[in-house]
Amino acid sequence: MAARRVRRADADDGARLAGLMSAFLDLDTAGLATHGHSVDAVLASENHIVFVATNDDELVGFVTASYRRVAREPHLICEIDELYVSPEERRDGIASRLVEAVAEEARNRRCARLYVASNNKRRDGHAFYERVGFDPYGGHFRIKL
Structure with missing residues (x-):
């Protein structure tokens, strides 16, 4: 068993993480180059955390999260920004372990809450987040700038 x-x-995970990110976002090679720089910036940021899942030495999943302050909370909040597990590795508890790693880190940083946004169309994602303890809360809106 693996x-x-x-x-x-x-930092050594940057290139492989960018490759996994391109699968997550269904990007071509040009998009991968752009996201490689973004991945490196997130890995270097004190306001972000990234965990990876490996199967032997292969990266098979990742989660990124960010920390910030908001006026309504006396403590930091943490939000999961991206969560991805390779299709062939799904349904084996990897995503749950990635979320728990972020939750543990957020607790250690004394965050008040852990948030995640999920596309309205991703009902399977919603069910997963509820299974691991998240409650539905509000809705997100966005505008392209």
């Missing part, structure tokens, strides 16, 4: 584990990402 050795699966979840660990904090580091």
